[in-house]
Amino acid sequence: MSAKMYRSQDRIIAGVCGGLAEHLGVNVAVVRAIMIGASFLFGAGLVFYGWLWLLVPMAGEQSTEGGKLLDADGNPRLALFRPSPAAAAQATAAGQRRPLSVGFREVAVGGALVIAAVIIFGQQQGWNLQLGTLIPLLVIVLGAVLAWMQLDDTRRVGLLSATKMNTPVSMLRLGGGLALVVTGVIVIVAGSGSWTLVWSSVVASLAVLAGVGLVLAPWALKFWREFQNERAGRIRETERAEIAAHLHDSVLQTLALIQKSANSPADVTRLARAQERELREWIYQDNEHDAGALVERVKAVCAEAEDLYGQAVEVVAVGDAELSERGSALVQAVREAVLNGVRHGGTTVSVYVEAGPKGVDVFIKDRGPGFDVDAVPADRLGVRESVVGRMQRNGGTAEIISSEDGTEVRLHLPSETPASEDAK
Amino acid sequence: MTTTATPIRVVIVDDHAIFRSGLKADLAPDILVLAEAATVEEAIAAVIAAAPDVVLLDVHLPGGRGQGGREVIAGCAGLLGTTKFLALSVSDSAEDVVSVIRAGARGYVTKSISGAEISDAVRRVAGGDAVFSPRLAGFVLDAFGTAEVAVEDELDKLSARELEVMRLIARGYSYKEVAKALFISIKTVETHVSAVLRKLQLSSRHELTRWAADRRLL
Numbered sequence: 001m002s003a004k005m006y007r008s009q010d011r012i013i014a015g016v017c018g019g020l021a022e023h024l025g026v027n028v029a030v031v032r033a034i035m036i037g038a039s040f041l042f043g044a045g046l047v048f049y050g051w052l053w054l055l056v057p058m059a060g061e062q063s064t065e066g067g068k069l070l071d072a073d074g075n076p077r078l079a080l081f082r083p084s085p086a087a088a089a090q091a092t093a094a095g096q097r098r099p100l101s102v103g104f105r106e107v108a109v110g111g112a113l114v115i116a117a118v119i120i121f122g123q124q125q126g127w128n129l130q131l132g133t134l135i136p137l138l139v140i141v142l143g144a145v146l147a148w149m150q151l152d153d154t155r156r157v158g159l160l161s162a163t164k165m166n167t168p169v170s171m172l173r174l175g176g177g178l179a180l181v182v183t184g185v186i187v188i189v190a191g192s193g194s195w196t197l198v199w200s201s202v203v204a205s206l207a208v209l210a211g212v213g214l215v216l217a218p219w220a221l222k223f224w225r226e227f228q229n230e231r232a233g234r235i236r237e238t239e240r241a242e243i244a245a246h247l248h249d250s251v252l253q254t255l256a257l258i259q260k261s262a263n264s265p266a267d268v269t270r271l272a273r274a275q276e277r278e279l280r281e282w283i284y285q286d287n288e289h290d291a292g293a294l295v296e297r298v299k300a301v302c303a304e305a306e307d308l309y310g311q312a313v314e315v316v317a318v319g320d321a322e323l324s325e326r327g328s329a330l331v332q333a334v335r336e337a338v339l340n341g342v343r344h345g346g347t348t349v350s351v352y353v354e355a356g357p358k359g360v361d362v363f364i365k366d367r368g369p370g371f372d373v374d375a376v377p378a379d380r381l382g383v384r385e386s387v388v389g390r391m392q393r394n395g396g397t398a399e400i401i402s403s404e405d406g407t408e409v410r411l412h413l414p415s416e417t418p419a420s421e422d423a424k
Numbered sequence: 425m426t427t428t429a430t431p432i433r434v435v436i437v438d439d440h441a442i443f444r445s446g447l448k449a450d451l452a453p454d455i456l457v458l459a460e461a462a463t464v465e466e467a468i469a470a471v472i473a474a475a476p477d478v479v480l481l482d483v484h485l486p487g488g489r490g491q492g493g494r495e496v497i498a499g500c501a502g503l504l505g506t507t508k509f510l511a512l513s514v515s516d517s518a519e520d521v522v523s524v525i526r527a528g529a530r531g532y533v534t535k536s537i538s539g540a541e542i543s544d545a546v547r548r549v550a551g552g553d554a555v556f557s558p559r560l561a562g563f564v565l566d567a568f569g570t571a572e573v574a575v576e577d578e579l580d581k582l583s584a585r586e587l588e589v590m591r592l593i594a595r596g597y598s599y600k601e602v603a604k605a606l607f608i609s610i611k612t613v614e615t616h617v618s619a620v621l622r623k624l625q626l627s628s629r630h631e632l633t634r635w636a637a638d639r640r641l642l
Contacts, residue, residue: 283517316594317562318565350596354565
């Protein structure tokens with residue numbers, strides 16, 4: 001059979017039986033029964049199980065290891081191996097496949113009972129079984145199972161989270177498994193339960209282990225580094241692909257638009273400016289500034305004004321604040337002031353936002369010809385109502401200073417809790 | 425600002441030939457371009473050979489160890505007393521701006537700046553002053569904090585006046601307008617700005633370090 005075999009995600013111990021059943025197209029229960037039955041033939045089933053556990057990858061493991069391993073053959077196969085929801089539901093209803101956390105203990109107890117029964121049965125039949133070798137053997141198996149399950153867990157989440165090994169429980173599992181295996185091996189080799197002998201063996205074997213470790217460490221380190229390098233390479237590749245996709249979606253499209261509208265300088269400026277802003281935002285996105293939304297909103301309204309009038313609006317922000325209801329009013333006032341600036345100023349508009357514990361200050365400055373604030377007729381709602389009135393209604397202040405050098409709108413919104421002002 | 429009769433000699437370092445020629449055409453007639461360079465190595469060689477008054481330095485450059493403008497400044501460390509560096513970039517991320525300033529640049533302007541403004545900036549840097557864009561002023565305020573705090577080291581805080589000057593620059597005021605608004609002379613404004621630049625370059629203030637670390641500048 002050419003189809004690749006994978007261990008099942010839906011498992012009791014390691015998903016070997018499930019995977020084998022799916023691979024052969026046989027019922028899982030039959031495979032399990034055969035496996036358990038085979039275990040009684042001098043442990044053949046156990047050995048086979050362990051062998052498959054070691055060599056057969058977990059279903060879905062490849063996908064976490066990177067796209068490279070997902071060949072055309074492997075990809076559809078993976079989907080096939082995922083149990084359909086109906087089958088899964090059926091299985092849970094039958095109580096056959098339970099999540100590991102629930103099922104493992106019962107399985108362990110059951111396995112121990114079965115093994116005990118085999119031993120007793122064997123004794124009665126007069127087989128020459130020696131408990132002295134059998135118990136250490138069991139200890140080794142138990143230790144190996146413990147350690148391997150640990151490996152499965154980390155592999156399942158993906159090798160990226162190999163650091164999961166640092167959690168105390170997993171370390172305990174791995175350490176416990178190792179200790180059990182080592183003890184079992186030593187007891188078998190020492191051939192008796194004599195403690196003095198065991199101790200000297202422990203020291204000797206630790207020394208041997210240390211020696212082997214010393215020799216193998218450089219290789220292990222080399223492999224680890226190569227693995228890391230490869231991973232870094234893959235990450236770079238993914239990033240590159242993402243950047244290429246983004247450039248294609250944004251910059252190339254805009255460039256095409258610019259070529260089309262080459263006759264209209266205003267359109268070209270606007271397109272270029274909007275694209276520049278978008279690209280900047282993407283490249284220099286500052287995660288820290290996402291927390292408070294006020295600056296984000298101010299930048300958004302400035303971008304809107306820029307798009308509407310094709311006039312640059314430079315925003316400089318210091319600090320940030322949460323966007324409250326009053327903050328939203330402030331943003332609206334900023335919007336009006338900026339629109340006013342790009343409409344009448346005709347030059348770059350500078351916006352400076354400073355958000356601190358005392359409140360938020362916003363300054364909107366343009367270098368237009370300016371206007372006489374007092375001469376603005378009362379029926380012109382623009383400035384008086386939407387900027388000054390709005391700020392006053394929300395407990396803030398607005399000042400408009402205009403001269404022939406330009407106009408500056410100064411908005412101040414004090415902090416909502418006066419207590420913080422005292423604390424300062 | 426010193427308007428000398430002798431032209432200001434500059435070297436333009438940028439990896440885009442189109443930008444270099446455009447900039448050359450934009451610069452005022454009293455600014456003389458001695459040489460151009462496109463990579464870190466070329467730039468170091470050209471600056472050392474020409475010993476110009478001002479180097480217009482792109483932050484992102486190919487070559488060297490991949491550190492761009494910072495590496496050029498480090499490579500010309502011996503000239504720092506006579507040659508001033510004015511950083512020039514399309515980027516206005518804190519990382520680029522602050523790292524090149526801390527490497528020793530006397531100012532930072534974005535490439536979208538007009539020809540008159542950049543000529544003005546070159547003259548200012550040549551005269552020994554610092555050039556702060558609104559955004560750089562914003563970074564300074566962000567890094568040093570906008571509140572007046574008591575700290576032992578003079579390098580670690582901005583004085584009340586320096587804060588005021590930085591705020592006005594961040595608001596888009598020119599030096600002249602700052603001077604007018606604060607009723608001080610332009611020379612005094614320049615002194616304040618230079619002092620802030622020095623603090624930005626030398627301060628090891630805890631907040632600045634943390635601010636920089638947050639933005640992966642260290």
